[in-house]
Amino acid sequence: xxxxxxxxxxxxxxxxxxxxxxxxxxxxxxxxxxxxxxxxxxxxxxxxxxxxxxxxxxxxxxxxxxxxxxxxxxxxxxxxxxxxxxxxxxxxxxxxxxxxxxxxxxxxxxxxxxxxxxxxxxxxxxxxxxxxxxxxxxxxxxxxxxxxxxxxxxxxxxxxxxxxxxxxxxxxxxxxxxxxxxxxxxxxxxxxxxxxxxxxxxxxxxxxxxxxxxxxxxxxxxxxxxxxxxxxxxxxxxxxxxxxxxxxxxxxxxxxxxxxxxxxxxxxxxxxxxxxxxxxxxxxxxxxxxxxxxxxxxxxxxxxxxxxxxxx
Amino acid sequence: xxxxxxxxxxxxxxxxxxxxxxxxxxxxxxxxxxxxxxxxxxxxxxxxxxxxxxxxxxxxxxxxxxxxxxxxxxxxxxxxxxxxxxxxxxxxxxxxxxxxxxxxxxxxxxxxxxxxxxxxxxxxxxxxxxxxxxxxxxxxxxxxxxxxxxxxxxxxxxxxxxxxxxxxxxxxxxxxxxxxxxxxxxxxxxxxxxxxxxxxxxxxxxxxxxxxxxxxxxxxxxxxxxxxxxxxxxxxxxxxxxxxxxxxxxxxxxxxxxxxxxxxxxxxxxxxxxxxxxxxxxxxxxxxxxxxxxxxxxxxxxxxxxxxxxxxxxxxxxxxxxxxxxxxxxxxxxxxxxxxxxxx
Amino acid sequence: xxxxxxxxxxxxxxxxxxxxxxxxxxxxxxxxxxxxxxxxxxxxxxxxxxxxxxxxxxxxxxxxxxxxxxxxxxxxxxxxxxxxxxxxxxxxxxxxxxxxxxxxxxxxxxxxxxxxxxxxxxxxxxxxxxxxxxxxxxxxxxxxxxxxxxxxxxxxxxxxxxxxxxxxxxxxxxxxxxxxxxxxxxxxxxxxxxxxxxxxxxxxxxxxxxxxxxxxxxxxxxxxxxxxxxxxxxxxxxxxxxxxxxxxxxxxxxxxxxxxxxxxxxxxxxxxxxxxxxxxx
Numbered sequence: 001x002x003x004x005x006x007x008x009x010x011x012x013x014x015x016x017x018x019x020x021x022x023x024x025x026x027x028x029x030x031x032x033x034x035x036x037x038x039x040x041x042x043x044x045x046x047x048x049x050x051x052x053x054x055x056x057x058x059x060x061x062x063x064x065x066x067x068x069x070x071x072x073x074x075x076x077x078x079x080x081x082x083x084x085x086x087x088x089x090x091x092x093x094x095x096x097x098x099x100x101x102x103x104x105x106x107x108x109x110x111x112x113x114x115x116x117x118x119x120x121x122x123x124x125x126x127x128x129x130x131x132x133x134x135x136x137x138x139x140x141x142x143x144x145x146x147x148x149x150x151x152x153x154x155x156x157x158x159x160x161x162x163x164x165x166x167x168x169x170x171x172x173x174x175x176x177x178x179x180x181x182x183x184x185x186x187x188x189x190x191x192x193x194x195x196x197x198x199x200x201x202x203x204x205x206x207x208x209x210x211x212x213x214x215x216x217x218x219x220x221x222x223x224x225x226x227x228x229x230x231x232x233x234x235x236x237x238x239x240x241x242x243x244x245x246x247x248x249x250x251x252x253x254x255x256x257x258x259x260x261x262x263x264x265x266x267x268x269x270x271x272x273x274x275x276x277x278x279x280x281x282x283x284x285x286x287x288x289x290x291x292x293x294x295x296x297x298x299x300x301x302x303x304x305x306x307x308x309x310x311x312x
Numbered sequence: 313x314x315x316x317x318x319x320x321x322x323x324x325x326x327x328x329x330x331x332x333x334x335x336x337x338x339x340x341x342x343x344x345x346x347x348x349x350x351x352x353x354x355x356x357x358x359x360x361x362x363x364x365x366x367x368x369x370x371x372x373x374x375x376x377x378x379x380x381x382x383x384x385x386x387x388x389x390x391x392x393x394x395x396x397x398x399x400x401x402x403x404x405x406x407x408x409x410x411x412x413x414x415x416x417x418x419x420x421x422x423x424x425x426x427x428x429x430x431x432x433x434x435x436x437x438x439x440x441x442x443x444x445x446x447x448x449x450x451x452x453x454x455x456x457x458x459x460x461x462x463x464x465x466x467x468x469x470x471x472x473x474x475x476x477x478x479x480x481x482x483x484x485x486x487x488x489x490x491x492x493x494x495x496x497x498x499x500x501x502x503x504x505x506x507x508x509x510x511x512x513x514x515x516x517x518x519x520x521x522x523x524x525x526x527x528x529x530x531x532x533x534x535x536x537x538x539x540x541x542x543x544x545x546x547x548x549x550x551x552x553x554x555x556x557x558x559x560x561x562x563x564x565x566x567x568x569x570x571x572x573x574x575x576x577x578x579x580x581x582x583x584x585x586x587x588x589x590x591x592x593x594x595x596x597x598x599x600x601x602x603x604x605x606x607x608x609x610x611x612x613x614x615x616x617x618x619x620x621x622x623x624x625x626x627x628x629x630x631x632x633x634x635x636x637x638x639x640x641x642x643x644x645x646x647x648x649x650x651x652x653x654x655x656x
Numbered sequence: 657x658x659x660x661x662x663x664x665x666x667x668x669x670x671x672x673x674x675x676x677x678x679x680x681x682x683x684x685x686x687x688x689x690x691x692x693x694x695x696x697x698x699x700x701x702x703x704x705x706x707x708x709x710x711x712x713x714x715x716x717x718x719x720x721x722x723x724x725x726x727x728x729x730x731x732x733x734x735x736x737x738x739x740x741x742x743x744x745x746x747x748x749x750x751x752x753x754x755x756x757x758x759x760x761x762x763x764x765x766x767x768x769x770x771x772x773x774x775x776x777x778x779x780x781x782x783x784x785x786x787x788x789x790x791x792x793x794x795x796x797x798x799x800x801x802x803x804x805x806x807x808x809x810x811x812x813x814x815x816x817x818x819x820x821x822x823x824x825x826x827x828x829x830x831x832x833x834x835x836x837x838x839x840x841x842x843x844x845x846x847x848x849x850x851x852x853x854x855x856x857x858x859x860x861x862x863x864x865x866x867x868x869x870x871x872x873x874x875x876x877x878x879x880x881x882x883x884x885x886x887x888x889x890x891x892x893x894x895x896x897x898x899x900x901x902x903x904x905x906x907x908x909x910x911x912x913x914x915x916x917x918x919x920x921x922x923x924x925x926x927x928x929x930x931x932x933x934x935x936x937x
Contacts, residue, residue, distance in 0.1 A: 010834035017836035018752055024741045025748035025762045028810060031803065032765045035772075035780045042783050061499035062371075062470065063492070093678030101672060110683070112928065117686045119857075119924045121864025123891050124913050127898045128689045131696075131906070135518065158461050160504065160519050173689070176682045204668035227771065234773025236867035237895070245468035245505030256504045261775045261867065266507050268779065268871055269339075270372035270470030272496065277375070284779040288772065295768045335878070335885060337791070349712040349877065362878040364886065381791045510900040533713075533902070 035288070043282035045275055054282060060247035062271075067279035069286055071247045075164065075259040076287065079239060080232035082168025082253070083175060088225055090172075091179035096209060098180075099187040111184060118177035126241035129170040134161030134242055142254055157254030160244070165253040167243035174238050175228040182224040186217045223302030230295045234287060236261035260287040336607050339366045340373020340386030341472045342509045343409055343527035344590045347627050348386070351618050355610060363610055367508060371470020371496035377401060377593050383600075384607050385593040388472020388527075389496050393570030400596045402645050403571055404638040405589035406614065408560045408628040411477045412551045412586070414536040415523045416516050417443055418458050426451050426540040426548050429585070433485035435523055436464055437492075438502030443521060458521070465515045465524030468505030470496040476588040477525045480576040525586075528556070529626050543585040544577055551584050556628050559587035565634050571641075589630075594646065601648035608642055608654045615639070690917075697914020700907045710877055716904055720912055722879050726887040727916070730794055730873055731863045733883070734801035738862075739855055741802075742809025749810070750817035751839050763814070766807035777803050778868035786872060792886040797873025801862040808858040816850025817843055853927045860923035864916055866891035890916045 046054065050067065057068025098111050138161030149155040157163065190213050198208040214221070244256020245266055260283045271277040338348070345367035352363040368376070370387035377385030378399050391403055413432060415425060431447050434440040440447055443457045467474045478494035492498045504519070506512040509530040516524040516536060523539075528551050531538050540548040549555050559578040565571055575587040592611060598604035615638070619629035630638070642654040704719045711718030745762065753759025781800040786792055820843045828838040844851070874886035875896065890912045897909035 010837070013837070014835045017839065018748075021744045021748035021752060022758075024745035025753060025758065025810075027741060028745055028762050028766050028769065028807065029758075031806070032769060035776070038780055038783050039776070042779075059499070062497035063495040063499060066499075090678040090682040093675035094682050096675040097679035101676065114683070114686070116921055116924055117690070119860055119864075119920050120689070120917055121866070121891065121920060123864070123866045123894050124693060124917055125689065127894060127909060127913055128692055130514075130898065132688075132692050138519070158463055158519075158521075160463065162504070162515075173682075173685050177686065180682070204664055206668040206671040207664070209671075230771045234771065234776070236773070236775040241898070245507070246500070246503065258505075261773060264775050264779065265867060265870060266468045266505070267470065267497070268782075270369045270375060270496070272371050272375040272378070272470065281779055281783070284773075284776045288776045291771065291773055292768060295771050299764060299767055335880075335882075337886060339874075346713040352877065353712045356878070364876045364878055366875045366877075366886075379787055379790075381786060507899050514899060 036285075039281055039285040039288060043278055043285050046278035046282045049275055050279070054279070055286075058247075058249055062273075062276055065273055065275050067276070069260070069279075069283055071249050072258055072260045072263050072283055073286065073290075074249050075167075075243065075257040076233055076261070076290070078253075079164055079168045079171055079243065079257070079259055080229055082165060083171035083232045084225065084229050086169060086172035087176045087179055087228060091176050091183060091228075092221075094176070094180040095183040095187055098184050100205060100209060100213075111181070114177045115181045118181060121237075122174060122235055123237040125170055125174045125238040129166065129238065129242040130162070133170065134166060137161040137166055145254070153251045154253045157250070157252035159254065160256065162242045162244045162256060163254050164243065164250075164257040167239050167257070167259070168253075170238050170242055171232045171235060174235065175231050178231060179224050179228040182227065183217075183221055186220040186224065187213060189220075190216050219301050223298045226294055226298035226301065230291050230298060233294060234261065234291045236265050240265045260284070334361050334606075336361065336363045336384070336603065336610060337382045338363065338373075338384040338386060338592075338607075339368050339376050339382045340593075341370040341388045341590055342367040343388050343473055343529070344386060344407060344627070345509075346529055346533070347407060347622055347625055350621055350625060351610075351614050354618075354621065355613060361606055361610065369467075369469040369496070369508065370472030370475060373472075374496070374593065375470075377595065380595070383594075383598075383603055386590065387496075387593060388588055388590045389475030390572040390574065390589070390591055391570065391593065392572050396570045396572075401593050402596045402641075403591045403593045404611075404641065405565070405571060405573070405591050405630055405634070406611065407622055407630065408556050408575065408587060408589050410528045410551050410556045410559070410584045410587045411473055411480075411525050412528050412531045412536075413523060413525050413539045413541065414513070414516050414531050415539055416520060416537065417460065418520065419456065420537060422537045423540055423550050424455060424537075425457075426542070428542045429480075429484040432541070433481050433488050435462055436466075436481060436500075436502065437485075437487060438464070460521035463519050463522040464500075464503030465506055465512050465519065465522050466500050466503045467497070467509075467512060468507050471508075472496060472588070472590065473509060473525065473527055474498065476576060477586060479574060479588075480586045483577045532626055541585055543583050544579055545581050545583075547581060549582060549584055553623070553626060553628055555582050555584035556587045559583040559585070560589070560628065563589075565637055571638070596646060598646070598648050598653065601651070601653060604646065604648050604653045608646070612639065612654075693910070693914050693917050696907075696910035697912075697917075700911025701914065705908070705911055709879070710908075713900075713902055713905070720888075720890065720893055720908060722876065723888040723890045723893040723912065724915070726794070726873070726876070726880065727863060727890040730797045730801060730869070730887060730889055731859060733795065733798035734805055734862055735855070735859055737798065738802035738805035738858065739809055742806050742858075743813045743851065745806075745810045746813025746817060747839060749814040751835070751843065762810070766810045769803075769807040770811065773867075774800075774804055774865055775867035775870075778871045781868065782871040791884070792872065792874035793884045794873050794880065794887040795883040797869045797887065797889070798883075800868035800872045801865060804865060804868060805858045805862050808861060809854060812854030812857070813847075813851060816847040816854065819850065820846040849930050853930045856923050856927035856930070860920045860927070863923075864891060864920050866895055870895070 054069050058070045059066040059068045138159045142159035145155050194212055195208055198212045239259050240262040243262050245258050246256040348365040356362050370389050373385035373387045376382045441462050444459045475496045478498050481488040482494040506515040509526045512524045512526050513530050513534045516522045542548050558580045559575050563573045577585050615635035622629040639656050643652050646653045707721050708719035749759050777800050781796050785796040828842045869889055869892050875892050876886045876888045880887040894909045894912045897905040
């Protein structure tokens, strides 16, 4: 008898435990949908008022209540592209250095150091950007750029030290540890036999990297880069400090600009009119959708979300 | 881990248990922030009642009081009587101050450069773009101005400072009126945006050839270089407690509906042209009576005992006759559950 | 022949130099930041920094004790919400769902939610917890952080639970233990260290977050012990102080930056030490 009662209790226990864990697993899905739904609902006044024009209009006029997302979207995308353009070669350099070149004794410490840097809060990057890097840029780097490269429209402007280019640069420093530690892991997955066969036929180190390692890891690297892009797109604090918060679209990368996240951080608690607030939420929704698409893309490239555990 | 959980449970229990009258939450204008913090600091020492004031901008203050996320809002931009009635709000002035154009030009010290309303508007419209523009040189004989680009610095957030400044430009420039208008945030024709008076001050300090606008107290504390400005009677005046008082002298608080007094471009030989009062906004029918009483108690103390502190921090406190008008209005207008919250 | 060889050798050296330089460049900047955080931050730390409330602007002295406490409480509450839910969801993925469609969807969405813009999470929590309930509150900030934490915990929990071999589970099941007991007493025990690592990393990640707190836990110039009132946090304090005009504020912002960076790094190092100890033992 006792056995059956215990058996029954166990069965109930199992069902409850399974149910509870199922509940929390599904919670993730529900949460995602709920975020979408709430953002969408809160942006309705703005969607009704501006429609699709919101995406293409450059107006940002809190007096007349005319809003358009274009400058913010432009700033978000351009600053992230700058970040990627700078960060990718450097991160790959770091990854190559760590997996193929550095003496064995250095690999561990430097690798760990870089991964640690990935955990530094983004506000630290923003603050450093404003206090240390922006004055440095405006005193030493930007005047030179304007004098020597100013004939190219994107390198024109005033040497403020804050603007699109500085924001992109700070972002790139922020995502370098991120991309480089992921690519390092990916490089380490290349079977040694493949590299050795390269060396066996007399290839140089660089040839092995270029013709064996990179082709073998291409899709993974793409995924890592896009993951970094996802980070850059949604980053708030590192950008807000240094982008300049100007709702103007300027060709010159030295000019101040704005991004979706910077606009939210600056204006969200201040927007009085419901349409103003709703436009800001819609900006948030757009950011959410853009990063969602980018991240889905990166997940598909990196691949492999099926269950692989349980083996000894 | 277990200890942490106990701590959390304790905190949640404490959340249930204490009255809301010993903590007052307010948010809004950045201009009076140093003043309100000073008052809060002294008041907490004296009474134990804590007033948590966060400077998030006047736009934010108005929004948060409308959404009832704070106990009072603060704004440098007065709401109109109509807006107040519609939202069930009540406003009263706490201090008078001025908005000051500040510059960062090589070799120019405070008060050395003079600006007329036209030139100021043209700079902020992006029409005058270099410091050695003829229009600037003409009104500044004897001053050597560099051939530097003018960078306009404005607020990136909703702000009463912007409201007062833009309200002034709107009054004196037709083109500004047509292109930008005025509000707590406007569609800036030119420039870089800084968050808060602090952000603008920081950018002006950092960017060579910049011009921005901040509240007087911020200009003083940051040792920023202010410009002299030509007022309505064609005098070039410096910003000071006296010139703000002069601008406030002609205000008729008693007969202005909603106490919605605007002090820009006022008559008077010594009036600073970009002056304004800073306001506190509360709900006409608060739900938490004890809390509402605590809020008014604080500002009653600020009107009387706080006036000296205001002057020491370069704010113009409200004269006694004005504060009396306000406290009478509290009794008449602010009702909690049908009862007057404040009795003088 | 010789020429080709030289050319290949030249390219090899060139490419390796370039990657060495770029590695050096990246590492240089990262350490530059770290150096500044230490050299500006360390002098700001003193007794009153840790024990006092802020002095009114312009006045010297005071500290950020309330923000240290605020960050601590908001993070603890976020952990108390995020960790159990995350572990349970991870348990479902590794013990029950495995290859099911639900499990793959959850995995996929968690991976995306991990990198979702944190400021948008702040906007979301503002819309569901701040506006309807009439006020900024510490609990709203904690919920926002727990949402950011949740997917991190889900994925790490699953990863480490997966490492427990099925043979162990089968052995326990064969002894007649119910599945839930096997999970709690055998699988969790086996993965204890891994789970702790994951929790530490997640705590490190959220304690440095600023953006989701701006519209949720807001700020407070006093001590706050109530979950329903706004609270100061170190990161929001950095944001306000760094953009402020006073030298004294900047110093305090650097001090707070040092403190938060140091704590995050210590947590991360601790987590890594746990991992190495596991692989060694």
